[in-house]
Amino acid sequence: MAAVENEGLSLNIVVLLLCFGQGKTEAFPELPAKVLIINCAIQIEVQISTAKMIKLRSALGVLEILSVLCISLVAAYTPVDNYLISCGSSVDTPVGQRLFVADDSGTVVLTSPASDAVKASPSAVSGLRDDAAMYQSARVFKAPSSYSFRIRDPGRHFVRLHFFPFVYLGYDLATASFKVSTQDAVLLDGFAPAAAARGNASTTTTTATAAAVCEEFLLDVARDTLVVTFVPLAGRLAFVNAIEVVSVPDDLIGAADSSLSTSDSTGQQLNPAVMPLQTVYRVNVGGQAVAPDSDTLWREWTSDQQLLVGPAMTKGVSYNRTPNYLPGQATANDAPAIVYATGRELIIMTNSTDDGMKQMAWQFDVGRSASYLIRFHFCDIVSSVPGRLHMNAYVDSSNAIQDLDLSAIGNGTLAFPYYRDFVLAASTPSGKLAVYVGSTSQKITTPAAILNGLEIMRILTTAGNVAVVEPTMPPGTKKKNNLAVVLGSVCGAFGFVSVAAALVIVLRRKEEKEELRTPTTSQPSTAWMPLLGRISFRSAPPSAVGSRSPSFTIDTNANTPGGGATPGMAAAASSSPSYRFPFAALQDATGNFDEGLVIGEGGFGKVYAAVLQDGTKVAVKRANPESRQGAREFRTEIEMLSGLRHRHLVSLIGYCDEQDEMILLYEYMEHGSLRSRLYGGGAATATATALSWAQRLEACAGAARGLLYLHTATAKPVIHRDVKSSNILLDDGLTAKVADFGLSKAGPDMDETHVSTAVKGSFGYVDPEYVRTRKLTAKSDVYSFGVVLLEALCARPVVDPRLPKPMVNLVEWGLHWQRRDELEKIVDRRIAGTVRPAALRKYGETVARCLADRGADRPAMEDVVWSLQFVARLQEVDGLDASDVSSLNMVHQLMPPTSLHARQRSAGESETGRTDADEDSSVVDDDYTDASMRGIFWQMVNVRGR
Known part of the structure; x- marks a missing residue:
């Protein structure tokens, strides 16, 4: 009986070790991998002691046990330095499988002239997860303080700082703001944990709630002591809940194997192997979140579900075996096996015509502009044979990977972990970073593309003004005497700054009281002065509201919007100025921003209907303080609309930038957006009748003329980049006007064909060639306008997942019927009986040309204007057919030149040959009158004369 039991024990040992050695825990799903190895070790000890009494049946069984145990032990990484500190706690705190020790235990040196240990109340932490026990205490600093760690293994170390703001007696940690630095780098400057918890871009932490952040x-630590110093800002506190300082393998980060740019804007060389890095994102693409206990270096990996963008069809895939780790390639320390054993695969449908469907896209909020190290993790777990999977990858507008064939790198091996590092120099002024992965082949291939993991790390390129509080050393050392000097200097400087800050506050309050006594014109908020630096303010007469402030002109020597103003805009801005409004006047006009007056809402913020004191009705667009896109769009709108005036562009009346507000005032458009009048609902639609076919044509033609003006009115075309039906507004006479210039971009110079830039726009409207190549041209607006033309005809959303699969995408659905010459089958039933066949045919041809896959095959916007005018004539005149006009190009012989570009094309001038007179005239409203256009068409098509 004993022999049988011991045989069973031996069998259990082998099963346990094999499961762990292959990275699988299916046999014991309730136990994590690191617990299994502990259990295995215990059972092996039992087995060895039992072996003294019972003869093992097979020596091979023992060898198998030992060999598998060795494999298992190799997979684990044991850090030399492994400091896990529970700050403010008097007892050690278990977190998952790790133990965080109290900061007064002697493990580290805490140096602080004024600190307190605080505890969170049970109610404050009631919603925290089990692994958030570290957030139940904190160490609060009222003066510069530090933690010091003895470094036994110089080299790369993870430093993780955990924060959870809570209220304890007289301390409200939500008000804390401070700097954190080491001896060599500033890690955090002006850091406010409460604000970071609300909108932090980093998703790399195991936070229990949205209020906790890590x-x-x-860091590359070359010293024998690492000092982490916390310096509260004047009048504020500093705090920390927990600190991790953990050494990592030296080869975890090496020099990037390829670089999108080797230096930043200051010329500093970017070498991630030695520079400090801050984790922004760590993503298990296609899989579930991975907790720190499942990572050999205790990293957390988040899911990519909330980061996916674009129309591409993808699916999560998994691999039920251990990845094939190859020598010289990625290891389990680079990413856990579960990351490489899951991924996201691109699925390309055989009937797909949209190139946006041919690549996966993710968008990341990365905050401020900086340089980044981007690591792609690949493991081909979807191919059945080598050589089929060829991929490209882009970071923003830069090609990061070209024709990647994983099987060639692995000499025919599939499912092996591999990563590539890239350095992206300072960019992403919008605060967003996009990553695209797609197939290299233009043909539909299976599999098409895969990505398993992605890491984005901010490169801290400057040391900054570091602050160091040296630790208290044991008696008898020289540094003991230096401590008083260091602390005295730091505290003296801190006290001086505090007194100076107090004086500034007192003087500022005195000035504010004086301002209340003496009425003055409002001044721009200093918070936005860098954004408005290229706008020069000048005085203007007061208006009926009694407090409009100076207007501005655009500095024509600056870069163009998106950027910057183009030459010739200053004249328009001067002739039709926009005013800065005081915030109080806008509060009054909107009933203190009454929610009942909201007429729209977008990414920038809410739009309110308002009436100024002189009775002028306006639309007030107020930026959402949580919006990350607001500042850049605010500036672009002011620069753009102040420099362009046209009947078919919405006019900017003024703006407000007081009290860190970003508010824009536009002319009020009585009938709302074209989208709302077609199918969108809302206040403008509730009591309105459907637009007739003639009204839709006129609205589209008007919007086209507005876009034509943008493309041709100045030396550089202005590309809207966000043309859609909700950005075409209708006034009380149903005149269409193009609105929302927050994403607008100055186009290429005359000797260039495109502008390379990150992809921006609205889902369903973005030019697929722009998405594919990151090359922006005026033809990108033409594509988006083609989508609007289909909307106007069909009165349905661009993408509607509620519809049957063939009908989901309006572009694909519409082009399908246009190619069959049966467009009448999808015409809005409310106008179906009023559309003449000849007009519909010509309209469909115009739509198809606008939606051509290649920009070179699309018409210019002036040709679109002509085509829509022709459609209108075909609709008006019974019996007229498109064949009555022999050539589309006849319009250029009959129309007067509409722009500087038109004059240059007709005269063959170069940009350098442009005269001042040309520039002055380029800002004049070039809109054609209806009478002139009708005259042109009657010259072309005089039915009665024939």
Whole structure:
């Protein structure tokens, strides 16, 4: 009986070790991998002691046990330095499978002239997860303080700082703001944990709630002591809940194997192997979130579900075996096996015509402009044979990977972990970073593309003004005497700054009281002065509201919007100025921003209907303080609309930038957006009748003329980049006007064909060639306008997942019927009986040309204007057919030149040959009158004369 039991024990040992050695825990799903190895070790000890009494049946069984145990032990990484500190706690705190020790235990040196240990109340932490026990205590600093760690293994170390703001007696940690630095780098400057918890871009932490946040850094520590110093800002506190300082393998980060740019804007060389890094994102693409206990370096990996963008069809895939780790390639320390064993695969449908469907896209909020190290993790777990999977990858507008064939790198091996590092120099002024992965082949291939993991790390390129509080050393050392000097200097400087800050506050309050006594014109908020630096303010007469402030002109020597103003805009801005409104006047006009007056809402913020004191009705667009896109769009709108005036562009009346507000005032458009009048609902639609076919044609033609003006009115075309039906507004006479210039971009110079830039726009409207190549041209607006033309005809959303699969995408659905010459089958039933066949045919041809896959095959916007005018004539005149006009190009012989570009094309001038007179005239409203256009068409098509 004993022999049988011991045989069973031996069998259990082998099963346990094999499961762990292959990275699988299916046999014991309730136990994580690191617990299994502990259990295995215990059972092996039992087995060895039992072996003394019972003869093992097979020596091979023992060898198998030992060999599998060795494999298992190799997979684990044991850090030399492994400091896990529970700050403010008097007892050690278990977190998952790790133990965080109290900060007064002697493990580290805490140096602080004024600190307190605080505890969170049970109610404050009631919603925290089990692994958030570290957030139940904190160490609060009222003066510069530091933690010091003895470094036994110089080299790369993870430094993780955990924060959870709570209220304890007289301390409200939500008000904390401070700097954190080491001896060599500033890690956080002006850091406010409460604000970071609300909108932090980093998703790399195991936070229990949205109120907890972790900032992770990867530092190259060459000293024998690492000092982490916390310096509260004047009148504020500093605090920390927990600190991790953990050494990592030296080869975890090396020099990037390829670089999108080797230096930043200052010329500093970017070498991630030695520079400090801050983790922004760490994503298990296609899989579930991975907790720190499942990572050999205790990193957290988040899911990519909330980061996916674009129309591409994808699916999560998994691999039920252990990845094939190859020598010289990625290891389990680079990413856990579960990351490489899951991924996201691109699925390309055989009937797909949209190139946007041919690549996966993710968008990341990365905050401020900086340089980044981007690591792609690949593992081909979807191919059945080598050589089929060829991929490209882009970071923003830059090609990061070209024709990647994983099987060639692995000499025919599939499912092996592999990563590529890239350095992206300072960019992403919008605060967003996009990553695209797609197939290299233009043909439909299976599999098409895969991505398994992605890491984005901010490169901290400057040391900044570091602050160091040296630790208290044991008696008898020289540094003991220096401590008083260091602390005295730091505290003296801190006291001086505090007194100076107090004086500034007192003087500022005195000035504010004086301002209340003496009425003055409002001044721009200093918070936005860098954004408005190229706008020069000048005085203007007061208006009926009694407090409009100076207007501005655009500096024509600056870059163009998106950027910057183009030459010739200053004249328009001067002739029709926009005014800065005081915030109080706008509060009054909107009933203190009454929610009942909201007429729209977008990414920038809410739009309110308002009436100024002189009775002028306006639309007030107020930026959402949580919006990350607001500042850039605010500036672009002011620069753009102040420099362009046209009947078919919405006019900017003024703006407000007081009290860190970003508010824009536009002319009020009585009938709302074209989208709302077609199918969108809302106040403008509730009591309105459907637009007739003639009204839709006129609205589209008007919007086209507005876009034509943007493309041709100045030396550089202005590309809207966000043309859609909700950005075409209708006034009380149903005149269409193009609105929302927040994403607008100055186009290429005359000797260039495109502008390379990150892809921006609205889902369903973005030019697929722009998405594919990151090359922006005026033809991108033409594509988006083609989508609007289909909307106007069909009165349905661009993408509607509620519809049957063939009908989901309006572009594909519409082009399908246009190619069959049966467009009448999808015409809005409310106008179906009023559309003449000849007009519909010509309209469909115009739509198809606008939606051509290649920009070179699309018409210019002036040709679109002509085509829509022709459609209108075909609709008006019974019996007229498109064949009555022999050539589309006849319009250029009959129309007067509409722009500087038109004059240059007709005269063959170069940009350098442009005269001042040309520039002055380029800002004049070039809109054609209806009478002149009708005259042109009657010259072309005089039915009665024939």
